[in-house]
Amino acid sequence: MTPPGPAGRKSPQTNTREPIIQESEASEPEATRRDADVAESSRANRGWWDRNADDYQIEHGTFLGDDRFVWGPEGLDEVEAELLGPPEALKGRDVLEIGAGAAQCSRWLTAQGARPVALDISHRQLQHALRIGGSFPLVCADAGALPFADGSFDLACSAYGALPFVADPRQVLREVCRVLRPGGRLVFSVTHPILWAFPDEPGPEGLSVSGSYFDRTPYVEQDDEGRAVYVEHHRTLGDRVRDVVASGFRLVDLVEPEWPVWNTSEWGGWSPLRGNLIPGTAIFVCERSETGAPPAAG
Numbered sequence: 001m002t003p004p005g006p007a008g009r010k011s012p013q014t015n016t017r018e019p020i021i022q023e024s025e026a027s028e029p030e031a032t033r034r035d036a037d038v039a040e041s042s043r044a045n046r047g048w049w050d051r052n053a054d055d056y057q058i059e060h061g062t063f064l065g066d067d068r069f070v071w072g073p074e075g076l077d078e079v080e081a082e083l084l085g086p087p088e089a090l091k092g093r094d095v096l097e098i099g100a101g102a103a104q105c106s107r108w109l110t111a112q113g114a115r116p117v118a119l120d121i122s123h124r125q126l127q128h129a130l131r132i133g134g135s136f137p138l139v140c141a142d143a144g145a146l147p148f149a150d151g152s153f154d155l156a157c158s159a160y161g162a163l164p165f166v167a168d169p170r171q172v173l174r175e176v177c178r179v180l181r182p183g184g185r186l187v188f189s190v191t192h193p194i195l196w197a198f199p200d201e202p203g204p205e206g207l208s209v210s211g212s213y214f215d216r217t218p219y220v221e222q223d224d225e226g227r228a229v230y231v232e233h234h235r236t237l238g239d240r241v242r243d244v245v246a247s248g249f250r251l252v253d254l255v256e257p258e259w260p261v262w263n264t265s266e267w268g269g270w271s272p273l274r275g276n277l278i279p280g281t282a283i284f285v286c287e288r289s290e291t292g293a294p295p296a297a298g
Contacts, residue, residue, distance in 0.1 A: 027223075027224070029221040029222055029223055029229050029230070030221065030222050030223075030224075031219070031220075031221050032220050032221075032222060033215075033217040033218065033219060033220065034217065034218065034220050035217070035218065036167060036218045036220050036228050036231045036233075037167050038144065038166070038167045038168050038171070040167075040228050040231065041165060041166060041167045041218070041228070041231040041233070042121070042142055042144070042166070043228075044220075044227075044228035044229050044230055044231045045121065045165045045230065045231060046121045046122060046142075047229060048221075048229055048230040049120075049121065049122035049124065049125055050122050050123060050124040050125075051124075053101075053122055053124035053125045053127070053128060054124070054128075056101070056125075057101075057102055057125075057128050061102075063075075063265065063267075064102075064104050065104060066102075066104060066107060066132050067104060067107035067108050067111060068104055068105075068108055069104070069105040069108040069109070069159070070104075070159065071083070071159050071189045071255075071257065071281065071283055072159065072160060072189050072257060072270075072280065072281035072283070073265070073267040073270035073275075073280060073281065074257040074258070074259055074260065074263060074270070074275060074280060074281055075260060075262075075263045075265075076255075076257040076281075076283075078105075078108065081255070083187045083253075083255065083283065083285050084155055084157060084185060084187055085155075085185070087112045088112075090109060090112040090113060090114040090155075091112060091113030091114065092113060092114070092115070093114045093115065093154040093155055094114075094115050094117075094152065094153045094154050094155070095109050095114045095115065095116040095117070095153060095154065095155040095156070095157065096116070096117050096119060096146075096148070096152075096153045096155070096156040096157075096176070096179065097109070097116055097117065097118045097119065097156075097157055097158070097161075098119055098143050098156060098157070098158040098161050098162050098172075098176070098188070099119070099120055099121070099143065099158050099159075099160065099161015099162040099163075100118035100119055100120045100125070100126075100129065100138075100161065101120060101122075101125045101128070101129070101161070102125060102126075102128035102129045102131075102132055103116075103118035103120075103126075103129035103132070103134060103136070103138065104132075105118075105157060105159055106118040106129075106134065106136050107132070107134050107136075109136075110134060110135065110136055114155075115136070116136045117136060117137045117138075117139060117148075117153075118134075118136060118137070118138050118139070119138075119139045119140075119141055119143065119146070120138075120139075120140060120161070121140070121141070121142055121143065121162070122140070123140050126138045126140055143158075143161075143162040143163075143166065143172045143175065143176075144166060144168065144171045144172050144175060145175065146175045146176070146178070146179050148179045149179070150178055150179065151179065151180070151181045151182075152179045152181075153179055153180050153181065153184060154180070154181055154184050154185075155180075155184060155185050155186075155187075156176050156179070156180055156184070156185070156186045156187075156188075157186070157187050157188065158186075158187075158188040158189070159188075159189050160189055160190065160191070161188075163188055163190050164190050164191055164232055164233065165231060165232055165233065166233065167218070167231075167233060169233075169235065169240075169243045170243050170246055170247050173186075173243055173244065173247035173248075173249065174247045174248065176247075177247050177248035177249060177288050180288045181288070182288060182289075182290045182291075183287060183288060183290065184287070184288045185252075185285070185286065185287050185288075186249060186284075186286045186287075186288070187283065187284065187285050187286070188283070188284055188286075189281055189282065189283040189284075190240070190281070190282055190284075191280070191281065191282075192256065192278075192279040192280050192281055192282045193213070193234065193235060193236050193237045193239075193240065193282065194213065194237075194278055194279060195269055195278070195280060196211070196213060196215075196234045197209050197210070197211055197212065197213040198210060198269070198274075198278070199269075200268055200269040201269060202266040202267075202268070202269060202270065202271030202273065202274060203271070203273060204273070206269055206271075206273075206274055207273075207274065207277065213236065214236065215234070216233075216234050216235065216236070216239075217234070218231055218232060218233045218234065219231070219232045219233075219234070237254075237282065240282070240284060241254075244284060244286050248288060248289050248291070249286035249287060249288055249289065250286065250287050250288075250289055251284065251285070251286055252285045252286060252287055253283075253284075253285035254282065254283070254284060254285070255282075255283040255285065256279040256281070256282060256283075257279070257280075257281050257283070258275070258276075258279075259272055259275025259276050259280070263275075
């Protein structure tokens with residue numbers, strides 16, 4: 001089976017930004033499917049995003065803008081989606097952005113009068129946030145161990161951040177539940193799970209099923225010594241729903257954005273051809289229960 005490939009490398013084909021630094025090309029890692037635990041996944045992905053942040057921002061910068069809130073490659077914008085609520089209701093709200101990258105979403109939230117905190121595991125990604133600018137805090141931390149007090153935020157959001165890359169999504173979701181106030185909303189987007197059954201190709205070759213949707217073996221890129229340098233984890237749609245509910249949330253909505261006519265970009269396995277036939281992004285709209293997450297098992 002051809003693995004779906006890392007979401008971090010999928011990018012629109014149009015960009016105009018100049019690189020901040022140029023690094024020499026390293027030897028190409030080996031792509032495989034194998035287990036990767038919490039520690040290995042975290043270590044590998046922190047390193048990958050630090051090494052590739054510059055290229056990512058070059059490739060994605062035009063599409064993302066400096067202060068847009070876009071939920072995925074389809075281009076669904078929070079301005080129209082209002083998944084966090086009406087823009088006028090965001091004023092004065094404390095918001096945690098998880099996997100913020102260059103904090104484009106936090107910049108948009110600030111413009112609505114919200115008080116965001118932008119968190120990312122990659123120091124280099126947050127340097128890009130500093131480069132663009134903004135008056136909100138930047139925090140470099142693992143989403144599985146959030147450095148905030150209980151009930152610190154009204155809202156949390158994550159646009160393709162953290163959750164596709166962690167071995168234990170419930171650990172992350174429980175942490176988000178902990179730092180949200182009762183009734184607080186979490187909205188996060190991930191690669192639609194159905195894409196894992198298809199080759200990571202934007203053209204006709206990407207329209208035929210090449211593997212089992214139910215194969216949850218992680219996609220791993222590893223170096224010559226077998227050390228993971230990038231990890232992406234697969235959860236079925238049912239897995240994601242159960243993760244949400246088991247972590248103290250109520251699922252309010254599941255949004256599968258349709259591909260818009262205006263979007264002609266190809267972004268790895270995302271493209272107008274595939275987007276008009278199968279969903280590419282799943283957005284989970286969740287609310288924290290009054291009691292929060294149950295105690296962790298074990």
